[in-house]
Amino acid sequence: MESLSISYMKKIKKCLNCDSYTLSDVCDECGGETVVPDPPKFSPEDKYGEYRRRQKKLKGVEDG
Numbered sequence: 001m002e003s004l005s006i007s008y009m010k011k012i013k014k015c016l017n018c019d020s021y022t023l024s025d026v027c028d029e030c031g032g033e034t035v036v037p038d039p040p041k042f043s044p045e046d047k048y049g050e051y052r053r054r055q056k057k058l059k060g061v062e063d064g
Contacts (some may be wrong), residue, residue: 011036
């Protein structure tokens with residue numbers, strides 16, 4: 001079994017509907033969509049940082 005590469009390993013995913021964890025693309029419990037809950041990697045050359053900060057600022061204004 002040592003011939004299997006590490007890149008074959010799947011990442012754990014979280015269901016958006018019921019917050020359960022699975023390895024599949026579809027939740028085993030409710031059939032909802034799953035996503036990888038890891039945050040994006042940090043990069044000093046963040047292409048979308050300006051947009052994310054602007055959206056966060058607008059969202060904060062709406063929340064009060």
